[in-house]
Amino acid sequence: MPYEPPTHTVERSLRATTGAKIIAGVDEVGRGAWAGPVTVCAAVTGLRRPPAGLTDSKLLTVKRRTELAEELRTWVTSYALGHASHEEIDGMGMTAALRLAAVRALEGLPVRPDAVILDGKHDYLGTPWRVRTVIKGDQSCVAVAAASVLAKVQRDKMMAELGIDHADFGFADNAGYPSPVHKAALQELGPTPYHRLSWAYLDALPQWRHLKKARTWADASVPEVAGQLGFDF
Structure with missing residues (x-):
């Protein structure tokens, strides 16, 4: 399906209105998974023409996403x-x-950015960062699209490696997100050492429910994504 390529419009606006020179695009992956970490990438791209085909990682095939990540790294x-x-x-x-992962990414950059473009409508970074939130920024902003691809490829690789000793769960294919294979393995084998044990999927697994940890969500206004996805056996 054809799509509009991302642009530097937001970056140019931030430069003009705030004087920011170093602008990082930030995107996350893994928020809705039942297992594994949440991963955030911070990418600084300047105003150069992006690689052909750059867009939100979810719109790319695995092959193209992997190729593009290799190109983006340099x-x-x-x-x-x-x-x-x-x-x-x-x-x-x-x-x-999410904030912890994002701060780790931003502080890992060689130079602290003057401003951050954050994918989505919620600012989970807050002060002291100068943040501009952009809905679907991973499709419209070059730096955020680059961060989207780099984060997705890295986390997928991590989940595939974690899944080597837990082949029944299909982490190499589902990256810890809900899937029929993942659900079936959970029902039969219970959570791996990499599962999030405070999430609602355990409510539908009576034999493993005793493993659930007390809910300690820092912001009750943020949906518990795993519970919304459902677990219908």
């Missing part, structure tokens, strides 16, 4: 990845875990 001015583990997600809630 094309971007700089980038860094940050992760919050499943234990940190259970302990502090998704909003705080």
Whole structure:
């Protein structure tokens, strides 16, 4: 399906209105997964023409996404990845875990950015960062699209590696997100050491429900994505 390529419109606006020179695009992956970390990438791209075909990682095939990530690693001015583990997600809630992963990514850049373009409508970073939120920024903003691809490819690789010793769960294919294979393995085998144990999917698994951790979400206004996805056996 044809799509409009991302542009530098938001970056140019930030430069003109705030004087920002170094602008990082930030995107996350793994928010709705039942297992594994949430991963955030911060990418600084400048105003150069992006690689052909750059867009939101979810719109790309695995092959094209992997190829594009390889190209982006040398094309971007700089980038860094940050992760919050499943234990940190259970302990502090998704909003705080997202912020932790994002701060780790931003602080991993060689130079602190003057401004941040954050994909979505919610600012989970807050002060002291200068943030511009952009709905579907991973499709419309070059830096955010680059961050989207780099984050997705890295987390998929991590989940495939975690799944080597847990082949029944299909992490190499589902990256810890709900899927028929994942659900069937959970029902039969219970959670792996990499599952988020505060999430609602355990409510539908009586034999494993005793493993569920107390809910400690930092921001009750943020939907518990796993519960919304359902677990219908």
